[in-house]
Amino acid sequence: MTVFFPQVSEFSALLPPRLAPNQIHLMVASLESLTQHREQVFSVIDQTEQTRAERFINPTHGDNFRLVRGTLRILLAAYLKQNAKDIHFDFNEHGKPLINPSQNPQALQFNVSHSHDMAAFVFTMQKPVGIDIEHIKPLNNISGLAQHVCHPKELDEFNAMEAHARQDAFFRLWTRKEAFIKAKGQGLSMGLRSIYIGFDMASAIQCVEYRGKLLADWRVKSLQCDPNYKLAAAVEV
Ligand SMILES: CC(C)(COP(=O)(O)OP(=O)(O)OC[C@H]1O[C@@H](n2cnc3c(N)ncnc32)[C@H](O)[C@@H]1OP(=O)(O)O)[C@@H](O)C(=O)NCCC(=O)NCCS
Structure with missing residues (x-):
């Protein structure tokens, strides 16, 4: 693509x-x-x-x-x-x-x-497609929010991060997940904690696991736009 x-x-x-x-x-x-x-x-x-x-x-x-x-x-x-x-x-x-x-x-x-x-x-x-942009702002109780949004593996990755890295990482993950659920069009009914995308910054494109299985036809990408925002898109390939 x-x-x-x-x-x-x-x-x-x-x-x-x-x-x-x-x-x-x-x-x-x-x-x-x-x-x-x-x-x-x-x-x-x-x-x-x-x-x-x-x-x-x-x-x-x-x-x-x-x-x-x-x-x-x-x-x-x-x-x-x-x-x-x-x-x-x-x-x-x-x-x-x-x-x-x-x-x-x-x-x-x-x-x-x-x-x-x-x-x-x-x-x-x-091809079904979704997008999410979020303005990065300080969040109260980011650890509590992470528990609602993160897959158990993501939560382990999040908890292992230095405190100063968590806000940026959280918004990166949030936009990736939101783009994916918007592409699927099923809203929050999918269960955010059943979706694994991860915080990885090394890969240009992320894959998605849902309920423990790799969704081979789905790709998610974080994109640079403005330093105060996070942006991600998801597409079925
Ligand atoms: C409806 C939902 C898409 C809202 O998303 P949002 O981040 O508040 O808003 P966005 O600006 O990104 O998207 C809104 C647009 O998506 C579209 N949209 C609405 N429902 C949608 C759905 N079920 N699937 C895909 N797109 C949808 C519409 O075009 C809407 O624009 P409009 O409000 O001008 O009509 C939904 O995913 C939701 O309620 N999310 C809750 C947020 C949350 O807790 N996210 C967890 C982060 S991991």
Whole structure:
């Protein structure tokens, strides 16, 4: 798989994208940069999304949702050669958005993540894909959180780390696991402690074990974006 990984400052310059079956397109943008396209982006939001945006107590959060969803629509429209506002999303039983098959003959797959001031978008042809971006911030009780998130082998690795290395490692693992469960689309029902991906930084690409068995068709990759964020993508190959 080839990863196409621009820093998007002028996303319209990237369109229209061509996505080959063995490629992953991954785009990261600050919400500040997307705000430059605010008028265009807000104009493609549908009524359901508008209603959801208006339900946020903090209007900035509603605007952030519009920015990310509108940008997603514009990017999908370029791949699908459709009008951005006319794209119809279906949702699986865990809430993963997918494009209605009637608009998606080539089975374009996508996933989105947003944290603090950054958004990340990933696209493949046919292969289930997931992405997670997290703003790195101090966590209260990181050891307690690790017990909920880590596989027993991961917990041993985590506990063996120097205290100063734990925050970075935790967010690295968190984004890898979240990207994987988002690609699978089954949400937290998979059981985070049943998934082993590990903290390894030496390998460019991670494999996944689920309930003690290697998932031979799955790959997870941590990617560099901004020093204050962790980013990972997962794909079935
Ligand atoms: C729904 C879930 C994907 C939320 O993830 P999140 O980190 O809060 O949010 P992200 O910004 O990364 O992703 C949200 C986007 O993923 C998509 N999404 C929603 N449900 C999804 C699902 N079940 N599978 C894949 N993608 C999903 C949507 O596009 C959503 O965007 P929207 O909120 O603008 O509609 C889910 O995995 C969850 O609730 N996670 C809890 C977080 C946690 O405890 N993680 C443990 C870390 S290992």
